[in-house]
Amino acid sequence: MSQFPTCSRRHVLRAGGAVAAVCGAAACTSNNQQGSSLTDAAEEPPPPPPEGTPLVRLADVPVGGAAAAEAPDGRQILVVRPQEGVAEAFSAACTHEGCTVAPQGQQLECPCHGSVFDLSGNVVTGPADRPLDRVEVRIDGDQVVTGQA
Structure with a gap:
């Protein structure tokens, strides 16, 4: 008998999905607080200054x-x-x-x-x-x- 507990494939997939969701949420929160080069690059350029400045x-x-x-x-x-x-x-x-x-x-x-x-x-x-x-x-x-x- 194996000394490791047996897990079904379904349990492994659920656990992996939960870990991925937590990591993804943490990454999004981190990027929103500190800025991200990916989101910064996708932002629109600043509006042009008023004419005649x-x-x-x-x-x-x-x-x-x-x-x-x-x-x-x-x-x-x-x-x-x-x-x-x-x-x-x-x-x-x-x-x-x-x-x-x-x-x-x-x-x-x-x-x-x-x-x-x-x-x-x-x-x-x-x-x-x-x-x-x-x-x-x-x-x-x-x-x-x-x-x-």
Whole structure:
């Protein structure tokens, strides 16, 4: 005679189901309290800021160069002036691994892995393999503001 108690298949399946349910409930509770990268990734992006929110003075962005600024939602952005009377903006998050890209003369450089972007946000040197994400801006008087031109 075996020293282990006998269990029917039905008992084993019920016990396994109960354990799975408890573990699943604990995981859901934990994710809801602390946040989850899976739920965070599935969330909608924040709504765009109100049109016309000032970002940077036009005089602080050199023609043929760029200046760092902060969007109303706290994201870092780069405002560029490829020519007089034109302002464009890009997310400062490198498309390689998200490090903050900074203006360096007529280029935008990532200090983490060496990606370089031109003033149009296009990749000049990798490892980034796609352009910086565009941010809608326009010139309003002496300011660069949020919104479409």
